[in-house]
Amino acid sequence: MAFVVAVAGKGGTGKTSIAALTIKYLVEKKKRAVLAVDADSNSCLNEALGVDIHATIGHLREESLQTIRAGAARPGGMSMEQLFDYQVQQSIIEAKGFDLMVMGRPEGPGCYCAANNIIRKYTDKLSETYPYVVIDNEAGMEHLSRRTTHKVDLLLIISDPTVRGVKTAQRIADLVKELDLDVEKHALIINRVSGEEGLELRKLAEGLDLEVAGIVPQDQKIFEYDLLGKAIIGLNEDSIAVKAVNDILEKFGI
Secondary structure, eight states: OOEEEEEEESTTSOHHHHHHHHHHHIIIIIOOOEEEEEEOSSOOHHHHHTOOOSOOHHHHHHHHHHHHHHTOOOGGGOOHHHHHHHHHHHHOEEOSSEEEEEOOOOSSTTOHHHHHHHHHHHHHHHTTSOSEEEEEEOSSSHHHHTTOSOSEEEEEEEEOSSHHHHHHHHHHHHHHHHTTOOEEEEEEEEEEEOSTHHHHHHHHHHHTTOOEEEEEEOOHHHHHHHHHTOOGGGOOTTOHHHHHHHHHHHHTTO
């Protein structure tokens, strides 16, 4: 069974960057296959990983619904479930060291829960064949209440260097306990710290009974990569953000 790392946090904290650097660490340091799951309807993990999307779970679901409504013939007499299972398997993007599954943006009204349930089902199913799974969740806390994030070994809650970000992280941690989610361990990462504010925010977080996994400095190289549309998984080892994330993951014995 895979070791599952999930990343959560409010919008704008850099959680997708942390997810991408986590995948980079597992591929390069552990040299084991990783299933990357972009569970955010506003998909952008693929850009951080430098791969193109050819299909999403949301789009496949829409196609399946249209097939059912049209009463179209299915290849080889396959059931709808068998056909959808085949399509999901084909939608997985294969890259060097990792595979990527993307939720995407469902087109119809009220489809997000269904797409989330599908992501959850196939993440569980596929985790049996990968040593590691990294899930980049959508911003906020709604995905927790929908129980998209579950059976997680390590939940990394990402905050920007603000009091509001840390307090949002506390609410996420509280919701994990409230919903009794199957999360083995959760910890806070304070991201994009450019000065001494990280020390004060660490004290605040610890006062709120949050475990602080570490502080990731503001990295000019990530800014430059984003500006040029380059995949941050290609950052060199001299990147201060890469070093910080590697140290955090090593701390947890991953």
